[in-house]
Amino acid sequence: MRKHIFNAGPCVLADSVREDTARAVIELGNCGQSIMEVSHRSKDFEPILAETIADFKELLNIPEDYSILFLGGGASLQFCMVPYNFLRTKAAYLNTGTWATKAIKEAQLWGEEKVVVVGSSKDKNFSYIPKGYEIPTDADYFHITTNNTIKGTEIREDYDSPVPLIADMSSDIMSRPVDVKKYAMIYGGAQKNLGPAGATFVIIKNSMLEKVSDRPIPTMLKYSTHVDEGTMFNTPPVLPIYVIGQTLKWVKSLGGVKEMEKRAIEKANMIYNYIDDSDMFVGTVAKEDRSLMNLCFVMKDKYKDLEPEFLKCATAHNICGIKGHRSVGGFRASCYNALDIESVKFLVDLMKDFEVKNK
Amino acid sequence: MRKHIFNAGPCVLADSVREDTARAVIELGNCGQSIMEVSHRSKDFEPILAETIADFKELLNIPEDYSILFLGGGASLQFCMVPYNFLRTKAAYLNTGTWATKAIKEAQLWGEEKVVVVGSSKDKNFSYIPKGYEIPTDADYFHITTNNTIKGTEIREDYDSPVPLIADMSSDIMSRPVDVKKYAMIYGGAQKNLGPAGATFVIIKNSMLEKVSDRPIPTMLKYSTHVDEGTMFNTPPVLPIYVIGQTLKWVKSLGGVKEMEKRAIEKANMIYNYIDDSDMFVGTVAKEDRSLMNLCFVMKDKYKDLEPEFLKCATAHNICGIKGHRSVGGFRASCYNALDIESVKFLVDLMKDFEVKNK
Numbered sequence: 249m250r251k252h253i254f255n256a257g258p259c260v261l262a263d264s265v266r267e268d269t270a271r272a273v274i275e276l277g278n279c280g281q282s283i284m285e286v287s288h289r290s291k292d293f294e295p296i297l298a299e300t301i302a303d304f305k306e307l308l309n310i311p312e313d314y315s316i317l318f319l320g321g322g323a324s325l326q327f328c329m330v331p332y333n334f335l336r337t338k339a340a341y342l343n344t345g346t347w348a349t350k351a352i353k354e355a356q357l358w359g360e361e362k363v364v365v366v367g368s369s370k371d372k373n374f375s376y377i378p379k380g381y382e383i384p385t386d387a388d389y390f391h392i393t394t395n396n397t398i399k400g401t402e403i404r405e406d407y408d409s410p411v412p413l414i415a416d417m418s419s420d421i422m423s424r425p426v427d428v429k430k431y432a433m434i435y436g437g438a439q440k441n442l443g444p445a446g447a448t449f450v451i452i453k454n455s456m457l458e459k460v461s462d463r464p465i466p467t468m469l470k471y472s473t474h475v476d477e478g479t480m481f482n483t484p485p486v487l488p489i490y491v492i493g494q495t496l497k498w499v500k501s502l503g504g505v506k507e508m509e510k511r512a513i514e515k516a517n518m519i520y521n522y523i524d525d526s527d528m529f530v531g532t533v534a535k536e537d538r539s540l541m542n543l544c545f546v547m548k549d550k551y552k553d554l555e556p557e558f559l560k561c562a563t564a565h566n567i568c569g570i571k572g573h574r575s576v577g578g579f580r581a582s583c584y585n586a587l588d589i590e591s592v593k594f595l596v597d598l599m600k601d602f603e604v605k606n607k
Numbered sequence: 608m609r610k611h612i613f614n615a616g617p618c619v620l621a622d623s624v625r626e627d628t629a630r631a632v633i634e635l636g637n638c639g640q641s642i643m644e645v646s647h648r649s650k651d652f653e654p655i656l657a658e659t660i661a662d663f664k665e666l667l668n669i670p671e672d673y674s675i676l677f678l679g680g681g682a683s684l685q686f687c688m689v690p691y692n693f694l695r696t697k698a699a700y701l702n703t704g705t706w707a708t709k710a711i712k713e714a715q716l717w718g719e720e721k722v723v724v725v726g727s728s729k730d731k732n733f734s735y736i737p738k739g740y741e742i743p744t745d746a747d748y749f750h751i752t753t754n755n756t757i758k759g760t761e762i763r764e765d766y767d768s769p770v771p772l773i774a775d776m777s778s779d780i781m782s783r784p785v786d787v788k789k790y791a792m793i794y795g796g797a798q799k800n801l802g803p804a805g806a807t808f809v810i811i812k813n814s815m816l817e818k819v820s821d822r823p824i825p826t827m828l829k830y831s832t833h834v835d836e837g838t839m840f841n842t843p844p845v846l847p848i849y850v851i852g853q854t855l856k857w858v859k860s861l862g863g864v865k866e867m868e869k870r871a872i873e874k875a876n877m878i879y880n881y882i883d884d885s886d887m888f889v890g891t892v893a894k895e896d897r898s899l900m901n902l903c904f905v906m907k908d909k910y911k912d913l914e915p916e917f918l919k920c921a922t923a924h925n926i927c928g929i930k931g932h933r934s935v936g937g938f939r940a941s942c943y944n945a946l947d948i949e950s951v952k953f954l955v956d957l958m959k960d961f962e963v964k965n966k
Binding site: 249250251253255256257258259260261266267269270271273274275279280281282284285286287288319320321322323324325327328332350353354357358437439443444445446447448464465466467468469481482483484485486487488491566568569 | 680807842
């Protein structure tokens with residue numbers, strides 16, 4: 249029986265995407281080969297890659313002077329590639345959580361003194377997005393993490409930055425329209441709103457390649473390597489890219505990122521409205537900074553002991569993935585694009601029912 | 608209609624592997640989620656990873672003091688990770704082809720003078736494996752490429768090396784028993800004998816981690832990062848790992864790597880014996896260094912003009928992937944583990960028939 253999948257990532261994918269992928273794993277179209285078997289440099293795959301890139305550009309309205317890459321290694325590899333390529337004298341970082349902290353650590357490898365953390369919400373376990381900080385105008389770039397998967401906060405506006413803005417959008421890409429031209433680069437792991445684990449997307453403004461540091465950079469870590477070769481410098485993750493392509497088609501068929509945003513708001517409101525009324529559950533982050541993707545909440549002190557019981561109850565009701573990260577505790581309901589609103593309704597009804605029975 | 612898949616990589620996979628994967632893409636076992644949706648840190652996936660590693664160790668008889676990693680980025684990322692971690696004063700490389708050349712280039716990033724190319728077959732377009740060279744006993748490691756996918760040569764013995772031996776076995780891993788204890792590290796892309804594109808395997812002797820250079824190394828590029836976290840430092844390529852696991856089970860069910868070697872010899876002999884008798888076709892590499900995985904051959908000068916016609920003929924007969932790499936020309940029949948001997952027989956019969964008709 250299919251579960252209600254609230255996983256933080258990898259996470260729920262659309263039914264049609266799973267079905268299309270299963271078919272392609274047996275045979276891609278009528279090409280006599282599986283999507284896992286076709287050469288990446290063949291007429292069987294190259295049009296798929298081209299279409300995936302075109303759909304990506306169309307859905308996010310990406311200007312012509314940006315390139316799209318699909319690499320391996322996850323967002324974690326980008327944490328080092330960004331400073332390797334772009335950190336010359338100074339880089340600004342906003343510290344909004346676990347992943348931002350990791351990105352900062354990698355940049356510091358090129359000199360701790362070169363990394364300016366312009367704002368941090370570490371003082372309150374990253375439960376809010378810092379505001380009112382200043383970005384040094386002589387920084388090589390300013391790095392943000394738009395959605396904090398573990399802590400449950402999100403930056404939902406496209407910042408104006410005096411220096412090139414680089415964003416890790418691993419867990420909220422494709423969940424809302426983005427004003428891409430405000431960013432020099434956007435990157436992230438695919439395993440949330442785009443596809444399965446195993447591919448990392450990079451949206452990079454081509455002119456950034458002119459700003460690359462003159463330090464020796466390994467070929468695979470240079471953005472120019474991948475831009476120059478149309479993301480085919482070496483064998484790309486073919487199957488994950490195929491799934492991304494199918495997911496983008498599914499997003500398009502539903503009306504694009506505007507519709508994704510509408511649904512995300514609807515789903516998130518259902519949960520947030522309920523916990524705000526609840527005597528038992530309470531959100532863990534500042535209301536104005538709440539993530540639409542990863543909704544974190546705990547039980548109030550007086551009911552704290554009941555947390556394991558609710559988790560057991562949810563599991564018994566075919567819900568998976570709602571255990572909160574150990575650094576926050578309680579619960580996290582990740583409501584990515586492919587999560588049906590019926591699953592959210594089911595969870596909220598269960599919470600209500602649990603509250604009534606245990607209050 | 609299913610093709611005869613002679614692709615150089617990604618390449619043919621076993622029928623049962625494709626079928627198992629298609630099922631898991633819809634639902635993994637009875638877990639209510641797709642293999643693309645399960646959390647990598649869950650009881651749904653962790654046993655799969657553990658079993659895949661155990662089967663890998665069993666099949667190659669890997670000693671206890673080695674770790675197995677599944678990373679992203681391809682063998683190309685290993686080209687820089689190897690010197691990043693292990694090159695201190697001097698590294699020895701054997702240059703046997705396109706990929707070895709790339710590996711050498713990455714090592715040279717840390718100082719051209721530190722890289723000693725102990726032997727090269729570049730003088731004859733890498734059509735043989737250099738012999739009789741000396742490995743400097745003060746080198747940090749000696750790097751070889753056991754199978755040269757593009758050029759069609761293979762090192763089928765396990766060398767004795769006075770310094771730690773590191774081998775790129777991207778395209779011949781699992782095709783023969785390997786005396787792993789002679790190697791400090793073996794790595795490669797999975798997309799030949801192991802699974803789909805998107806995962807890179809690393810077999811590393813744990814004691815190598817003590818020999819890591821003290822230069823600052825980005826976290827994702829440090830082998831110790833991945834060894835310490837049991838190849839789960841960040842989200843691994845879940846689906847590719849699943850397919851690798853299924854492929855290893857398939858290899859086991861057929862009798863392991865000894866049986867794979869027997870089949871590889873049988874298939875390769877079928878083609879090599881024919882071209883050695885042929886007046887039309889001729890192999891491109893030294894007989895003693897011929898690869899069992901990638902069989903390269905061309906038409907003799909007198910028939911050279913017929914090459915495009917044979918290619919057309921093969922395509923018309925449902926054969927794919929036999930066009931030779933542009934740097935060699937002619938044809939390359941890649942005969943990986945999952946290629947059925949019937950496909951090889953079919954190709955040879957077609958070659959014979961073509962020769963008779965066109966001589």
